[in-house]
Amino acid sequence: MNRREFMKSASATAVASGAGVAAPAVFSPAKAQARNETLLIVSESGPNNLDIHGVGTNVPGYEASWNTYDRLITHEMTEKEGVRYYDRDKLKGELAEDMNIGDMSVTFKLKKNATFQDGTPVTAKDVKWSLDRAVSVGGFPTFQMKAGSLEKPEQFVVVDDHTVRVDFLRKDRLTIPDLAVIVPCVINSELVKKNATEKDPWGLEYTKQNTAGSGAYRVTKWTPGTEVIFERFDDWKGGPLPKIKRVIWRMVPSAGNRRALMERGDADISYDLPNKDFVELKQAGKLNITSVPYSNGVQYIGMNVKSPPFDNPKVREAVAYAIPYEKIMEAVLYGLGRPMFGAPADAATKVAWPQPTKFKTDLAKAKQLMAEAGYAGGIDTTLSFDLGFAGVNEPICVLLQENLAQIGIKTTINKIPGANWRTELNKKVLPLYTNVFSGWLDYPEYFFFWCYHGSNSVFNTMSYQSAAMDTFIDGARAAAASGDKAAYDTDVKGMVDLAFADVPRIPLYQPFVNVAMQKNITGYEYWFHRRLDYRAFQKG
Amino acid sequence: MLKLLGSRLATAVPSLIGVVIVTFLLTRVLPGDTAAYFAGPAATPQAIAEIRTKLGLDKSLPAQFADYVSALAHGDLGSSLSTGQPVATEIASRLPASAELTLAGLVLALLIAVPFGIIAAVRQGSWIDHACRIITTAGVSLPVFFTGLLLVYVFYFKLGWAPAPLGRLDVFFSAPETVTGFYLIDSLIARDFETFRAALAQLAVPAITLAIFALAPIARMTRASMLAVLSSEFVRTAKAAGLTDYTVIITYAFRNAMLPVVTTLGMVFSFLLGANVLVEKVFAWPGIGSYAVEALITSDYAPVQGFVLAMAILYVILNLLIDLAYGIIDPRARSEA
Numbered sequence: 045m046n047r048r049e050f051m052k053s054a055s056a057t058a059v060a061s062g063a064g065v066a067a068p069a070v071f072s073p074a075k076a077q078a079r080n081e082t083l084l085i086v087s088e089s090g091p092n093n094l095d096i097h098g099v100g101t102n103v104p105g106y107e108a109s110w111n112t113y114d115r116l117i118t119h120e121m122t123e124k125e126g127v128r129y130y131d132r133d134k135l136k137g138e139l140a141e142d143m144n145i146g147d148m149s150v151t152f153k154l155k156k157n158a159t160f161q162d163g164t165p166v167t168a169k170d171v172k173w174s175l176d177r178a179v180s181v182g183g184f185p186t187f188q189m190k191a192g193s194l195e196k197p198e199q200f201v202v203v204d205d206h207t208v209r210v211d212f213l214r215k216d217r218l219t220i221p222d223l224a225v226i227v228p229c230v231i232n233s234e235l236v237k238k239n240a241t242e243k244d245p246w247g248l249e250y251t252k253q254n255t256a257g258s259g260a261y262r263v264t265k266w267t268p269g270t271e272v273i274f275e276r277f278d279d280w281k282g283g284p285l286p287k288i289k290r291v292i293w294r295m296v297p298s299a300g301n302r303r304a305l306m307e308r309g310d311a312d313i314s315y316d317l318p319n320k321d322f323v324e325l326k327q328a329g330k331l332n333i334t335s336v337p338y339s340n341g342v343q344y345i346g347m348n349v350k351s352p353p354f355d356n357p358k359v360r361e362a363v364a365y366a367i368p369y370e371k372i373m374e375a376v377l378y379g380l381g382r383p384m385f386g387a388p389a390d391a392a393t394k395v396a397w398p399q400p401t402k403f404k405t406d407l408a409k410a411k412q413l414m415a416e417a418g419y420a421g422g423i424d425t426t427l428s429f430d431l432g433f434a435g436v437n438e439p440i441c442v443l444l445q446e447n448l449a450q451i452g453i454k455t456t457i458n459k460i461p462g463a464n465w466r467t468e469l470n471k472k473v474l475p476l477y478t479n480v481f482s483g484w485l486d487y488p489e490y491f492f493f494w495c496y497h498g499s500n501s502v503f504n505t506m507s508y509q510s511a512a513m514d515t516f517i518d519g520a521r522a523a524a525a526s527g528d529k530a531a532y533d534t535d536v537k538g539m540v541d542l543a544f545a546d547v548p549r550i551p552l553y554q555p556f557v558n559v560a561m562q563k564n565i566t567g568y569e570y571w572f573h574r575r576l577d578y579r580a581f582q583k584g
Numbered sequence: 585m586l587k588l589l590g591s592r593l594a595t596a597v598p599s600l601i602g603v604v605i606v607t608f609l610l611t612r613v614l615p616g617d618t619a620a621y622f623a624g625p626a627a628t629p630q631a632i633a634e635i636r637t638k639l640g641l642d643k644s645l646p647a648q649f650a651d652y653v654s655a656l657a658h659g660d661l662g663s664s665l666s667t668g669q670p671v672a673t674e675i676a677s678r679l680p681a682s683a684e685l686t687l688a689g690l691v692l693a694l695l696i697a698v699p700f701g702i703i704a705a706v707r708q709g710s711w712i713d714h715a716c717r718i719i720t721t722a723g724v725s726l727p728v729f730f731t732g733l734l735l736v737y738v739f740y741f742k743l744g745w746a747p748a749p750l751g752r753l754d755v756f757f758s759a760p761e762t763v764t765g766f767y768l769i770d771s772l773i774a775r776d777f778e779t780f781r782a783a784l785a786q787l788a789v790p791a792i793t794l795a796i797f798a799l800a801p802i803a804r805m806t807r808a809s810m811l812a813v814l815s816s817e818f819v820r821t822a823k824a825a826g827l828t829d830y831t832v833i834i835t836y837a838f839r840n841a842m843l844p845v846v847t848t849l850g851m852v853f854s855f856l857l858g859a860n861v862l863v864e865k866v867f868a869w870p871g872i873g874s875y876a877v878e879a880l881i882t883s884d885y886a887p888v889q890g891f892v893l894a895m896a897i898l899y900v901i902l903n904l905l906i907d908l909a910y911g912i913i914d915p916r917a918r919s920e921a
Binding site: 292 | 617635669677736744750867874875878
């Protein structure tokens with residue numbers, strides 16, 4: 045992080061927001077006027093909680109939190125393949141106007157004029173209370189904080205009213221980026237404490253229903269399962285004042301109707317639609333369609349390496365050669381995915397993740413591998429998928445089943461309901477399945493630590509254990525913390541090569557986030573969390 | 585009458601107790617693990633355990649049941665995890681939405697089906713009888729989500745006559761002050777005719793969808809029972825006595841043919857509440873059916889229990905009303921009770 049740049053962006057922000065405040069508010073009863081300042085977003089499902097610290101907050105809830113709360117720091121924007129894309133490596137202040145990274149701590153100076161939506165100033169004790177809350181409430185927020193070595197309340201120190209210091213437990217290059225994710229949001233501590241109870245000391249019940257942040261929007265009405273209405277907070281200091289005054293987010297469960305609403309021009313943005321609809325809308329050209337690959341995300345075929353037949357690497361390789369990759373890309377994704385297979389045989393391994401394997405569909409080779417493995421007689425097994433994402437998972441499994449049958453692997457498709465999927469996966473007994481994993485923090489070692497490390501986290505769904513792999517992953521993490529680029533590169537290449545040689549899981553493709561917008565809507569930004577950021581949108 | 589009311593209500597109590605026990609047990613044998621689901625994609629086993637403790641799911645089944653019943657006795661139906669709201673408030677706000685839609689569909693179906701059925705019976709074998717047969721067959725055989733999508737496609741997407749299928753009100757209208765929870769009635773009470781018009785426009789297509797579905801059993805039942813009554817002796821006597829067609833058909837025949845129609849109505853109403861689930865999905869209607877289905881998919885116990893309980897109570901009331909209606913239509917039914 046470059047300090048001079050930080051200051052520059054912070055002051056530019058202040059100027060811009062000042063100018064924005066000066067603009068007079070326009071009130072007009074005319075509906076056309078209201079529609080111009082209002083963004084109507086439709087999606088399949090909505091939040092179950094407005095606070096990401098809540099118990100079991102769902103993914104749409106992250107969107108509510110992102111737009112209504114500020115963090116100390118956030119990412120700069122850059123451009124990637126024509127889409128505004130968050131810059132993983134460049135951070136700027138949101139509530140902080142200055143960040144000073146020391147050897148074993150980082151110190152933030154807060155913007156002096158920043159206030160919460162109820163007018164109380166944002167102080168260092170609010171920041172500490174909020175970070176304490178994130179590491180204490182348990183569940184997902186605490187887990188996410190831990191990913192950046194943020195584990196104990198003692199790490200967050202109030203220096204003075206407008207200065208906070210975060211002490212490092214250990215050197216970890218993910219600590220600073222982890223302070224820019226959704227979880228470490230700054231909450232109006234006095235307001236929430238007032239509404240906390242003995243049983244609920246962190247006021248989770250209150251923030252579930254009410255937004256208590258300093259963010260650019262606040263939720264003025266929320267009818268769960270139906271709609272969420274956001275109004276702009278005109279005194280927002282986190283960045284330039286957003287153009288959109290009001291955001292109405294309606295849940296429309298029927299995909300066909302979401303498409304109809306977009307095509308008729310009644311809705312401004314549709315967050316999710318089936319791939320086929322997106323392709324057709326793109327071809328029709330009446331709407332702006334953005335498709336961006338999930339950062340650090342891969343859809344894969346996983347195999348349980350602990351028990352036969354998939355404990356045999358030759359069988360796993362045979363499966364990798366039997367997958368109908370091209371057919372999946374065409375018939376299931378309609379091209380809306382980035383292939384993670386079929387790299388040229390002489391391609392060098394890159395220091396990057398995700399990257400394609402060298403596998404391609406080759407049934408003859410697969411059959412030969414099956415014979416070499418001693419399974420020429422065939423195998424009977426089950427192929428499982430999560431019904432919650434049946435639109436993609438089911439056709440993938442059907443196509444795979446067809447090809448596997450040709451190499452002697454007979455599969456029964458096992459459809460697991462969404463509520464049950466994670467439980468089944470956690471048992472680590474499914475022999476063969478398709479799943480997707482994506483990490484907020486876009487670093488190869490982060491992905492590999494969760495998915496391939498011998499510490500056997502929940503995402504190591506294959507129960508893969510390899511001393512060599514652990515050495516690479518631990519080495520890469522240490523090298524990243526100490527800034528040893530050469531060692532880091534060697535370790536990342538090592539782990540990618542090993543993952544592709546042992547193939548406990550076979551990468552298929554990087555899925556896309558698909559957003560459809562009317563032509564007059566601009567300002568879409570891709571964020572690591574993949575949800576919408578309302579602050580940059582413009583209409584007209 | 586009061587005695588009948590009392591005895592009917594008393595018989596409802598054991599069934600309600602049964603419903604409480606059965607729904608509790610049924611939700612517990614659902615395969616999903618609520619805690620794992622709500623712990624999120626990035627949960628550790630420890631995080632899942634923490635959530636399980638928070639939700640009280642780590643207790644034994646009898647202990648959970650005791651918790652549930654004691655909360656129920658205080659009128660607390662628990663909280664939904666997927667929407668984050670208390671179940672009682674959710675049901676209170678969603679039930680009127682479903683009821684308004686269902687009743688609108690039912691009334692519409694009645695208005696069309698009863699005259700249709702009568703005419704088909706009177707002019708048996710005529711073109712109108714055949715039309716009745718075709719329409720009713722089509723009505724039952726087309727699934728509601730299909731008719732719903734078809735109507736949206738034609739009336740909203742192609743013709744632009746219907747408003748966007750976005751629930752009970754256009755996004756730029758605000759809901760009228762709640763009195764009954766029925767937007768049509770509330771907006772009239774508030775004398776807000778613009779909202780009334782908007783709510784009616786939103787209601788039209790989903791109500792027609794439901795009506796098409798409900799048309800068939802009512803029309804068929806009206807026709808069949810009219811045919812039976814028309815061939816009976818008292819009608820022949822009435823005709824022989826030279827009464828007008830209107831008096832014979834409406835005053836004498838129809839009143840006697842109404843009993844089975846009312847029974848069918850009760851059944852159709854319950855069908856409609858079921859069919860509602862799909863219509864609500866298609867029209868983004870914030871009703872109780874879509875709420876229950878979503879809860880079921882996510883193994884969210886409290887709303888499912890609350891929903892089944894609310895439905896059970898609704899059925900008890902409905903059956904009671906139908907019994908009372910019998911008494912009004914046919915004095916003989918009164919004495920039998």
